[in-house]
Amino acid sequence: MSVNPDRWKQRLQNLQRAQARLSKACEQESYNELELAGLIQTFEFSFELSWKTLKDLLEFEGYDVASPRHVxxxxxxxxxxxxxxxxxxxxxxxxxxxxxxxYDEKHVLEAQALIVNSYGPCITNVTNYLVKKNLDE
Structure with a gap:
């Protein structure tokens, strides 16, 4: 299998845009119902791009990875x-x-707290690392 050396860099561009949206969404003080749904959806999209960008980088480096957990x-x-x-x-x-x-308020508020306090900052850190790695090459 031939690996496109630029694939992870191309995906990184999409990750940067998604991460910027997620960071902006996490900065809000309060959320209405639709904004909470948007926050969760933006997290899901950003998370997918995070592990897939890492997957592409690992494959470029010669690793054989498939599942998100393995990546x-x-x-x-x-x-x-x-x-x-x-x-x-x-x-x-x-x-x-x-x-x-x-769907219920308890789980939505739990999701909000996890995304704002833990997952969003982690995705930001991973994105920043990948951007720096790309610039260093």
Whole structure:
């Protein structure tokens, strides 16, 4: 299988745009019902792009990875993530489906807190690392 050396860099551009939207959404003081739905959706999209960008980078570096869990764990081994980022992204992976089906107020508020306080900042840190890595090459 031939790996496009620019694929991870191309996907990184999409991740940067998604992460910027997520950061902006996380900055709000309060949310109405539609804004909360948008926050969760923006997180889902950003999370998908995060692990897929890491996957493309790992494949470029010669790793054979497939599932999101394998990508996240291998990213730790390859030193693209630190232990806290790895655990945060694994937690986000586990809770991703729960977050997308958060219909009652308790679960929606739990999703908001996780995204604003944990997952969003982690995605920002990972994106910043990847941008720096791209610039250093």
């Amino acid at each position: 996240i764990r291998t990213s730790l081994e390859a030193r693209h993530l630190n232990a806290v980022q790895c655990e945060t992204l694994l937690d986000a992976l586990i809770k991703r489906n729960l977050l997308s089906h958060a």
